Amino acid sequence: MARKSRAEMMEETRGKLIAAARKAFADKGFAAASMDELTAEAGLTRGALYHNFGDKKGLLAAVVEALDNEMVTRADAIVQASKPASAWDELLAQGLAYIELALDPEIQRIVLKDGPAYLGDPSHWPSQNKCLHHSTQTLAKLIDDGVVKPMDAEAAARLVNGAAMDAALWVAASDDPHATLRKAQDALRHLMSGLLA
Structure with missing residues (x-):
């Protein structure tokens, strides 16, 4: 099986974070959604969120x-x-x-x-x-x-x-x-x- 490229891995990480955030924002609203919970839901760290989106507001965008x-x-x-x-x-x-x-x-x-x-x-x-x-x-x-x-x-x-x-x-x-x-x-x-x- 071919290894994923760095770009593919980054896109996959972004997709997981967006999907988890979408669910959290829809269920709880932006203010009440916990970054720790949504990153855990995606199986990722807060660092991945910051690296890809800058902050929670960047993820909302x-x-x-x-x-x-x-x-x-x-x-x-x-x-x-x-x-x-x-x-x-x-x-x-x-x-x-x-x-x-x-x-x-x-x-x-x-x-x-x-x-x-x-x-x-x-x-x-x-x-x-x-x-x-x-x-x-x-x-x-x-x-x-x-x-x-x-x-x-x-x-x-x-x-x-x-x-x-x-x-x-x-x-x-x-x-x-x-x-x-x-x-x-x-x-x-x-x-x-x-x-x-």
């Missing part, structure tokens, strides 16, 4: 990024299942799907509650910047095609993405997330329809 990437995949699956008829329908469906994912307890706790509380404004997270870039490109094409009114594509993308993010935060913090989801999705539909030419 890695967990949030992993969950954000999963959210993109899950949202894409929801969008494709809805069979959007146009690029506009797809953009709207992505915003609606993002808000819907706020019903997931793990996403609620880690990405939408603890993430902003400990990592700051989500609009500055690298994963959110990828979404912004994609939305900007889509809107620029829709503007060029005359589907969306002439305006700055990045400004429109920032407002649409910001609305979806804020709606997801609202759903996550709500006492009745399902009722809040319906209201938030309805409002996003009306808000985005104002962009149409």
Whole structure:
């Protein structure tokens, strides 16, 4: 059996720590999760955590990024299942799907509650910047095609993405997330329809 390279071993260590932290953060929340317990769960030491992530907050950032990437995949699956008829329908469906994912307890706790509380404004997270870039490109094409009114594509993308993010935060913090989801999705539909030419 071939020995693992140093890079493979480091990636495996990172994966174990992220998986253990994800479970601990989802079960107990970031503040209550013990670094000693989660490193023991991963079969590793605190030194491995510090070496790979700097500190507990760095580990939270890695967990949030992993969950954000999963959210993109899950949202894409929801969008494709809805069979959007146009690029506009797809953009709207992505915003609606993002808000819907706020019903997931793990996403609620880690990405939408603890993430902003400990990592700051989500609009500055690298994963959110990828979404912004994609939305900007889509809107620029829709503007060029005359589907969306002439305006700055990045400004429109920032407002649409910001609305979806804020709606997801609202759903996550709500006492009745399902009722809040319906209201938030309805409002996003009306808000985005104002962009149409």
